[in-house]
Amino acid sequence: MNHPSNHPALPPVPTIVKEHHEKKKNQFFTHFDRVSLSSKLVACTICVLLIGITVISISIRTLVSNYMLEKTDNQLIQQSELVINNIEYLVKQQEQNAGNASSSPNSYFVQLQYTDGTKDSQGNPLTANLLMPQLNDGIVSVPVLPSNGDTKGITLGQPFTTQAHARQIVRISGDTGSGNDNDKDSDANSGSDLPDSGSGVTITLASPSPNADHDTIVAANSPWRIIAAYYTLKSGEVKGIVYVGLSLYDQIDTINTLTRYCIIVGVAVVLLAGSLATLIIQHTMSPLKRMEKTAAKIAAGDLSQRIPSAPENTEVGSLAASLNTMLARIETSFHEQQDTTDKMKQFVSDASHELRTPLAAIHGYAELYKMQRDMPGALERADESIAHIERSSQRMTVLVEDLLSLARLDEGRGIDVTGTVNLTSLLTDAVDDLHALDPDRAIKRTNIALVPSQDLNHPAMLTLADGDWPAITLPGDASRLRQVVTNIVGNIHRYTPADSPAEAALGILPAAIEPRELGRLSATDASLRRFIEAAEVGASMQTGYRYAVLQFVDHGPGVPDENRSRIFERFYTADPSRARQTGGTGLGLAIVQSVVKAHHGFICATASNGGGLTFTVVLPVDQIAAPAAPAQTDTKTGKIKTSWFSSNKQQ
Template sequence: MHSELTEWWNGISLRSKITGVTVMLLTLGLLVAGVGTMTYLRTYLLQEVNTKIAAVGADITDAMDSACSTTKLAAPFYVAMVNSSGEITCDNSYSASEKPVISKATLPHVISNGDTFTLTDAARDTNWQSAGFVVGGGHFVVVVSYNLTETDGTIGHFALIFLFFSLTVVVLGGALTRLLVTSTFAPLREVEETAARFAAGDFSQRLERGPRNTEVGRLNDSLNTMLGRIDAAFADRAKNIEQMRRFVGDASHELRTPLVSVRGYAELYRMGALGTQEEVAQAMERIEKEAIRMGELVGDLLELARIDEAKPLNLTAVDLVPLAHDAALDAMASAPERRVTVVVTEPIRATASAIEADRALDAAVAGAPRTASMATRPIALAGATLSRLARRPRKAAPLAVQTLVPVDREQHVDAIVLAEENKIRQVITNLMGNALRFTEPDSPIEIGVTVDERDDVAILSVIDHGEGIPPQIREKIFQRFWRADSSRNRDTGGSGLGLAIVASIVASHKGSVDVVDTAGGGSTFRVRLPLLHETPRSAALHS
């Protein structure tokens, strides 16, 4: 039974519930008010009648010479003299149908001097308010009664009037409540219709903004935010699916090509088509290179999978300057013709303006003029001073490998961050690999390290002097599976995962990465990581 009532109640619309509850409360309130008012009115009218009866009884008692002769003078009241046996000895001239019935059952009330009680006539359709007064030395009781027809009529008339107005109030209250609820819930119907259209596939649907001080207005704002996020999620999902499809095609091509090569050389070897030792060595070399390419691609995929797992990082205090020197050494070891320079500049002070900060960052590479409020000088360089670097032509002859000069500890910049060292090394390695791949073999590369006290971040920059990156694709290069070279040329492009790995690692460290133009030509990748404070400097230095 309870479950059926619950199901029935839940099946009623909210408008009907509010209207029904309002009508019920109005009815209950008016009913209580009506019963209370009529009770009070009846009590008041009976008190008035009792006062009149008492006055008449007192007059009869005081002026009585002959009881029966006195009763004749008491009209319009009904007055009767009753003896001790309950018999009426005399009364005034009312007919039998117009007077109350006095019997032995009423004797206890009659004997009570002055107490009021109610009697009825023979037909039991008229009430009489009565009281008894003792006379004649206690041998007789004079009963004085008053017809309550007029009093009951007044109460009944009032009840009809009250009932009429109560019904009017209930009907009008229900109608007004229904109208108010309907108009108030009109935005909710709009919400329902918008949600239905959105569910049908029209993700551009939005609700009109309402007043922010109303519940419906705040609901519309919240729903618009939710719909926007859902729309963005669907757009991202479609975008990711498209990227995944493109990646599947790229990865399939990248893996299929080396696999075909490996299979081809293996079949040649099995068939004995490689007759000389030189041909076998050449085939093995090609198989090895193709296997290395496949290993790099699989390694990038595994790295992205590990990042997506969001495992806790092994965070320690990491100094970016030694990491920059290590990356420079690795780059020059793999490309001896390159000049790789580590440039550490003084911190960008918190009082510096945006223009001064940009000049400070550019000065490390392009020799920008120093301002009075922002002096930027190289603290340590590898291979050449800043002034020589600025004067050196972009297309220089191949340079000999330079020995990195260790950072002077007295001039050290505390570019210390809380990070996982291997991850940051991988970021620098990927950025350096990108710079080495897309610039001329003799083009110099700089690794800049500084601190921006305004934003409380350490900045690590990888600066090349190649062709640069067009502005329209700068946001895309950090997307997964995206490559600027859609031809899938193995000599000019990788799998499109290197910079995506950089962005994911930096984001996991609550940092950011972007790319800007290098003064004079080229691209500068800047990695910003939050500084680590209140940590002993010696604990963060890496040899």
């Protein structure tokens, strides 16, 4: 009883063969992918050149060969008629030469095969070589032709190609002629060897002498182009068949010479083109090599590296420009992320410190209460401890609320910019509040005007001019903007002498800068200078977005230049001890900057003339439109359609 085998069935043979071919194919592409791009391009260029030169050479060879063969056929057809018309003359010439073919200089081979029963001396049908071109050393070329008048496989009047044999005609003196009988040619095509009328005989050897010239032997063995025709008497009787031929040696030699020339030229062209292709490809690929080196440096951590520029109308130049733009953004993002991380670490440290202070106070006063509750006068001391605990908890509450407010602003929440704000009213209330806090402070209300630049040494600038404030209404969150002006006024109250003067200015300026771009500016003097230059362009061209500009000018101690841009940082304080003798959490100006940026505005602090600090706030007056669509091209003019803030001109 046969049991089924436990061995797994082998896959069919076609599947194995297919998998083998797939494996070979994958190996080929794997090796091909490892070759460098430059080598691939050079190899492909050389292969295309080789294929092209080979095809062209074969085409030229075929075209010339066909042309020369056709020319030979036409020549044979024309000469065959002349030979047939003069066949009797050629026969007489042969008889006069004692049966030998005429040795006169010519290129034609003529053979007459009698079919009327004429016999030679041996009783065979007579074959007469009427014309036979003779080469050097008596070498002759005898084409291989049918014998005894057989025309099987031959079309009369149509040229055909046949092979040839080299023979050698020698003249032997009469006393030694009998010793060379074994060397006589017995081929019917060669004709009969007749005794010479002189003192010797002429015989045809079946093979040339070994000392014969090689080139002559090659020429004699070259094929012939033959045409056959009937030899007919005037009476109409067919007497025989005439074969007229021309050797193809010259044609073959010409074709071989042309082939050698094509090979030499082709090799030279391939070498020259390959060298040029290598140089051009290496020159073209050199920017990619530089990109590779730059990428390696960037991968090593040097983000300041840039790819060398190239003409942007080229693929490499366009790629380099795009990569440089990407690298610049990556570097900027990396530094921003690094700065954000550093600020976050500092923020966490500062927040922990700020929260630890009131918590430590609460804990300390609670412990103090426990220690003194059983002592005399414990009730009065308990009230004092509870009061300290309450103040610390209030400070911690304010701090937590400010932190929560900043977190919401960072997330884009906690603010509604779809409302309408009367900015003039907000500023009036803020000035009134400052006057109430500091009754002895002189507060001046002025307008903001733009003074155009006069020369390089006197650029455009903002100036304060006497006049009433314009009525300004803009989109935004009223409570948040009130928080902005209140915090700025609160800083003036806390950090400047109560009797020092202050100015509050308000105005509207057109500026050729988009609100979203304005909102990305940093709180520096350079950013303010950029806005002033944009305002100068907007004023001169009467175009641009309208912006409300607020300035709060104090004449207190001010802030050092190196620290002025840092006052908007969270928990920043000029007092290293963090004592905060003037109060506050250190988050007020950070909240102010976040609120202004949420309104696509700009804020910075600069030094006041004569000392002090000036806060400049810029807010867009008009509603912020959605992000602009990509520029479109006018199909008629071919120019890019643009809109230069035409809808935001100052009314």
